[in-house]
Amino acid sequence: MPLDISAGLRSPGDSFPFRQEVTLEPQQVMGDTITFKGPVVLEGQFCVTDRVLHLWGDLTATAQGHCANCLEPASYPVRVAFSEVFFPVGQQPREESDQPDDLDRFAYDGQEADLHPMALTLAVLELPIRMLCKPDCDGPLGELRKKLTQHADQEDMLTAHPFSALRQLLNKDQEV
Numbered sequence: 001m002p003l004d005i006s007a008g009l010r011s012p013g014d015s016f017p018f019r020q021e022v023t024l025e026p027q028q029v030m031g032d033t034i035t036f037k038g039p040v041v042l043e044g045q046f047c048v049t050d051r052v053l054h055l056w057g058d059l060t061a062t063a064q065g066h067c068a069n070c071l072e073p074a075s076y077p078v079r080v081a082f083s084e085v086f087f088p089v090g091q092q093p094r095e096e097s098d099q100p101d102d103l104d105r106f107a108y109d110g111q112e113a114d115l116h117p118m119a120l121t122l123a124v125l126e127l128p129i130r131m132l133c134k135p136d137c138d139g140p141l142g143e144l145r146k147k148l149t150q151h152a153d154q155e156d157m158l159t160a161h162p163f164s165a166l167r168q169l170l171n172k173d174q175e176v
């Protein structure tokens with residue numbers, strides 16, 4: 001549901017609190033499929049000045065993907081502060097060629113602002129490059145490393161005490 005900004009249009013310069021929930025579709029990010037558990041929540045204030053809508057507050061969401069190390073399911077709490085500008089649809093300023101990634105180009109239509117594009121942009125940009133199931137997840141490589149260390153310990157025993165191993169054998173012979 002778009003945000004009703006009619007109060008802001010009626011009283012330019014006044015701020016109004018808002019809370020919006022936006023449902024985001026699963027996204028392909030860094031080779032993983034990220035789903036958003038529950039709605040993305042946008043909470044803050046809005047204000048219209050000179051027909052430009054200003055929106056600021058916090059976005060919170062829970063992103064679910066897979067651990068970059070062990071491929072088990074992993075989730076990531078997304079929390080990001082935002083401050084964005086919306087122009088009346090069709091009246092957005094032209095993008096500067098040196099600012100291709102400028103995000104402040106959202107539009108509102110009549111008395112409504114669709115917050116979906118903003119929520120999607122903010123939430124995806126906030127995702128980590130590598131999601132982990134737990135902060136110290138070692139994954140299968142960690143298991144392998146552990147085995148190699150154990151193996152190395154046994155070899156250390158042999159090289160450090162070759163004679164004690166031999167003496168044990170000799171003692172056995174004498175006992176017979």
Ligand SMILES: [Zn+2]
Pocket residue numbers: 067068069070071072132133134137138139
């Ligand atoms: Zn993991």
